[in-house]
Amino acid sequence: xxxxxxxxxxxxxxxxxxxxxxxxxxxxxxxxxxxxxxxxxxxxxxxxxxxxxxxxxxxxxxxxxxxxxxxxxxxxxxxxxxxxxxxxxxxxxxxxxxxxxxxxxxxxxxxxxxxxxxxxxxxxxxxxxxxxxxxxxxxxxxxxxxxxxxxxxxxxxxxxxxxxxxxxxxxxxxxxxxxxxxxxxxxxxxxxxxxxxxxxxxxxxxxxxxxxxxxxxxxxxxxxxxxxxxxxxxxxxxxxxxxxxxxxxxxxxxxxxxxxxxxxxxxxxxxxxxxxxxxxxxxxxxxxxxxxxxxxxxxxxxxxxxxxxxxxxxxxxxxxxxxxxxxxxxxxxxxxxxxxxxxxxxxxxxxxxxxxxxxxxxxxxxxxxxxxxxxxxxxxxxxxxxxxxxxxxxxxxxxxxxxxxxxxxxxxxxxxxxxxxxxxxxxxxxxxxxxxxxxxxxxxxxxxxxxxxxxxxxxxxxxxxxxxxxxxxxxxxxxxxx
Amino acid sequence: xxxxxxxxxxxxxxxxxxxxxxxxxxxxxxxxxxxxxxxxxxxxxxxxxxxxxxxxxxxxxxxxxxxxxxxxxxxxxxxxxxxxxxxxxxxxxxxxxxxxxxxxxxxxxxxxxxxxxxxxxxxxxxxxxxxxxxxxxxxxxxxxxxxxxxxxxxxxxxxxxxxxxxxxxxxxxxxxxxxxxxxxxxxxxxxxxxxxxxxxxxxxxxxxxxxxxxxxxxxxxxx
Numbered sequence: 001x002x003x004x005x006x007x008x009x010x011x012x013x014x015x016x017x018x019x020x021x022x023x024x025x026x027x028x029x030x031x032x033x034x035x036x037x038x039x040x041x042x043x044x045x046x047x048x049x050x051x052x053x054x055x056x057x058x059x060x061x062x063x064x065x066x067x068x069x070x071x072x073x074x075x076x077x078x079x080x081x082x083x084x085x086x087x088x089x090x091x092x093x094x095x096x097x098x099x100x101x102x103x104x105x106x107x108x109x110x111x112x113x114x115x116x117x118x119x120x121x122x123x124x125x126x127x128x129x130x131x132x133x134x135x136x137x138x139x140x141x142x143x144x145x146x147x148x149x150x151x152x153x154x155x156x157x158x159x160x161x162x163x164x165x166x167x168x169x170x171x172x173x174x175x176x177x178x179x180x181x182x183x184x185x186x187x188x189x190x191x192x193x194x195x196x197x198x199x200x201x202x203x204x205x206x207x208x209x210x211x212x213x214x215x216x217x218x219x220x221x222x223x224x225x226x227x228x229x230x231x232x233x234x235x236x237x238x239x240x241x242x243x244x245x246x247x248x249x250x251x252x253x254x255x256x257x258x259x260x261x262x263x264x265x266x267x268x269x270x271x272x273x274x275x276x277x278x279x280x281x282x283x284x285x286x287x288x289x290x291x292x293x294x295x296x297x298x299x300x301x302x303x304x305x306x307x308x309x310x311x312x313x314x315x316x317x318x319x320x321x322x323x324x325x326x327x328x329x330x331x332x333x334x335x336x337x338x339x340x341x342x343x344x345x346x347x348x349x350x351x352x353x354x355x356x357x358x359x360x361x362x363x364x365x366x367x368x369x370x371x372x373x374x375x376x377x378x379x380x381x382x383x384x385x386x387x388x389x390x391x392x393x394x395x396x397x398x399x400x401x402x403x404x405x406x407x408x409x410x411x412x413x414x415x416x417x418x419x420x421x422x423x424x425x426x427x428x429x430x431x432x433x434x435x436x437x438x439x440x441x442x443x444x445x446x447x448x449x450x451x452x453x454x455x456x457x458x459x460x461x462x463x464x465x466x467x468x469x470x471x472x473x474x475x476x477x478x479x480x481x482x
Numbered sequence: 483x484x485x486x487x488x489x490x491x492x493x494x495x496x497x498x499x500x501x502x503x504x505x506x507x508x509x510x511x512x513x514x515x516x517x518x519x520x521x522x523x524x525x526x527x528x529x530x531x532x533x534x535x536x537x538x539x540x541x542x543x544x545x546x547x548x549x550x551x552x553x554x555x556x557x558x559x560x561x562x563x564x565x566x567x568x569x570x571x572x573x574x575x576x577x578x579x580x581x582x583x584x585x586x587x588x589x590x591x592x593x594x595x596x597x598x599x600x601x602x603x604x605x606x607x608x609x610x611x612x613x614x615x616x617x618x619x620x621x622x623x624x625x626x627x628x629x630x631x632x633x634x635x636x637x638x639x640x641x642x643x644x645x646x647x648x649x650x651x652x653x654x655x656x657x658x659x660x661x662x663x664x665x666x667x668x669x670x671x672x673x674x675x676x677x678x679x680x681x682x683x684x685x686x687x688x689x690x691x692x693x694x695x696x697x698x699x700x701x702x703x704x705x
Contacts, residue, residue, distance in 0.1 A: 183602060261536065264563035268584030272497040275588040279501065293493065296492065 409457035488519030509663035516540025648705035
C-alpha cells in the first residue's frame with residue numbers, strides 16, 4: 001500500500017473545497033461588477049444620446065455652432081476614455097447615405113418639421129475598431145413625413161471606449177485572484193496547523209513507544225497530559241495492551257525460569273553423581289550404581305523435555321491436531337491397559353465404570369489427558385488403595401471422574417495444582433518423578449476441547465479430578481477458529 | 483567441621499554429603515525439607531549451612547532470614563538452580579555468604595565450603611601458623627619446624643579446629659559438636675583420647691606445649 005500523508009490529503013481536500021467556494025464567489029462578484037460597469041456605461045451613452053438628440057433637433061444655432069457644441073459636449077463626456085460619434089442620414093428613396101448634416105437638409109428639416117422625430121430602434125453593442133474596444137449605442141430616428149423631405153432616417157451612433165472598463169475589470173480579477181490565493185493558502189496552513197496540534201499527543205506517544213524495550217515493559221507508564229477526547233480510548237487501549245504484554249512477558253519469563261530450574265536439577269544431580277564416582281577409585285558395584293543413577297537422571301530429563309514439547313505443541317495456535325469422532329470409553333480403556341503393569345506393581349486396584357460416549361476431539365491429546373490423570377493418582381495416592389474412573393454422559397457433555405484415596409491436597413492449593421511446575425508443598429518430593437507439568441498439560445488439553453477440569457480433595461472423600469467435555473462439535477470448531 | 487545440608491533432592495543431598503565426608507572428613511547432617519532444616523539450624527551449632535532455595539515447607543530465603551534474625555553468624559552457602567543475577571543478589575542480600583548455581587563442579591563446591599569456614603574463623607591464609615607448627619588446610623598437612631607429622635583424620639580435624647579458634651578456649655562439648663554429626667554417640671572422653679594422641683605426635687618432647695588444658699574449661703591453642 002502506498003503511504004500518503006494525512007496532512008497532505010486533508011490539506012488538498014480543504015484547498016480544493018476552498019478553491020471551489022472562492023471560484024464561485026469570485027465568479028458571482030466578477031459578473032456583478034462587470035454588469036454594473038456596463039450598465040453605467042450604457043446609462044452614460046443613453047443620457048448622451050438624449051443630449052445629442054436634443055442638440056440636433058433643436059431649432060436654434062447654425063450647423064457650425066451645433067457641431068462645435070456637439071464636440072464640446074462629447075469631449076466633456078470623455079472621462080472614461082475616448083469618445084466618438086457619428087451621425088448620418090439615410091435617404092430611403094435614393095438609397096444614399098449622407099454623412100454629417102448638410103446645411104440645406106438640416107434647415108429644411110428644422111424649418112418644416114411639424115412633429116418630433118420618432119425613435120425607430122436603439123441598440124447597445126460592443127464594438128471593436130482599430131484594436132480598441134468600445135461600447136456603443138446606435139439609435140435610428142424616423143423623420144416625420146413632409147413634402148420637401150421625403151422619408152428619411154437619422155442615425156446617431158455614440159461610442160465610448162470601454163478600455164477603462166476592461167482595465168477596471170482586469171484589476172478586479174487580479175484582486176480576486178490574489179485574495180483567492182491568500183484564502184486558499186491560509187486554509188492550507190490552518191489545516192496543517194490544526195492537524196499538527198491534533199496529532200501532537202500521538203507524536204509524543206510514538207516518541208515514548210520508541211523507547212520501550214522488552215525489559216522495561218512492566219515499569220513503563222506512558223504519560224499523555226493533554227490528550228484530546230477523541231484519542232482517550234486509543235491511549236487507554238494502548239496502555240492496556242502494554243499491560244497485557246508485560247503480563248504475558250512476565251508469565252513467559254517465569255515459565256522459562258521454572259523450566260530452566262527443572263532442567264538444571266537433574267543435570268546437577270547427574271553431574272554430582274558422576275564427579276563423585278570420578279574423585280577416587282571405587283569398586284564395581286559403586287560404578288554400577290552410579291550408572292543406574294545417571295540413567296535415571298537422563299530419563300527424568302527426557303521425560304521433562306517431552307512434556308515441555310507436548311505443552312508447547314498443545315498451546316501453539318498453529319498446532320495441527322487431527323480431530324475426529326472418537327469413542328471416549330475406548331480411549332480410556334486403552335490408557336488403563338497401558339498402565340496395568342505399573343498399577344499391579346504398586347498394588348493399586350483400578351475400578352473403571354465406563355459407559356459408551358462419542359466425542360469429537362483429538363485422540364492423541366485425550367489419551368495424554370487420561371494418562372496424566374492416572375499417573376498423578378499413582379504418584380500421590382497411598383499404594384495398595386483403589387483408583388476409580390467413573391463416566392457419566394448426557395446430551396451435551398461427558399463427565400469423567402478420576403478418584404483416588406490420596407486426599408492430602410490443601411483446599412487453598414487446589415486451584416494452583418494446574419499451574420506449571422506447581423507441586424503441592426507436602427508432596428513436593430522429587431523422588432515421585434513428577435515434572436510438575438502433567439496437570440498443566442491436562443488442563444490445556446481440556447481447555448482446547450472446550451471443557452473444564454477441577455479438583456476436590458479432603459481426607460474423607462480422597463482426591464477427585466472432575467473433567468467435563470462438551471460433545472458439541474460446533475463449540476470446538478469455533479474455539480479452534482479463535 | 484560440621485555442615486548442615488538442607489536440600490530436597492535427596493540424591494543430590496547425599497552426593498554432596500558424601501563428597502564433604504570423603505574429601506574433607508566433615509561431619510554432615512542432612513535435612514530434606516524447609517521446616518525441619520530450620521529447626522536443625524537453630525538447635526545445633528554448625529560451621530557451614532548448605533541451603534537450597536526451592537524447598538518444600540519453607541522457602542530457603544525465609545530460612546536464611548530466620549537464622550540471621552537469631553544473630554546466628556554461621557556461614558551459609560546457597561546452592562540452587564536459580565541463577566539469574568537478581569536471584570544471586572537477593573540471596574546475598576538476605577545474608578548468605580556465597581551463592582553457587584546448579585549444575586556445579588564438586589571441586590569448586592568443596593573449595594568454596596572450605597574458604598567459607600576458614601573465613602568465618604577470621605583466617606585468610608589457608609596455612610595456619612602456631613609457633614613452630616604449620617597447618618596446611620588445603621593439603622591437610624601438618625609440619626613442625628619443617629618436619630612432616632602424620633596424623634589420623636580425626637586427630638587432624640581436632641587440631642585444625644583448635645588452630646582455627648586459636649586464642650580462644652574451646653570446650654570439649656564444642657569440639658564434639660563441631661567434629662561429629664547428629665548420629666554420633668557422644669562420649670567426651672573420645673576428645674581426651676584424641677588430644678593426648680595429638681600432643682604425643684606433634685610434640686613428643688613436650689618442648690612447646692602447643693595445646694594447653696584449662697581445667698574445667700577446655701583447651702587453648704595460643705595464636
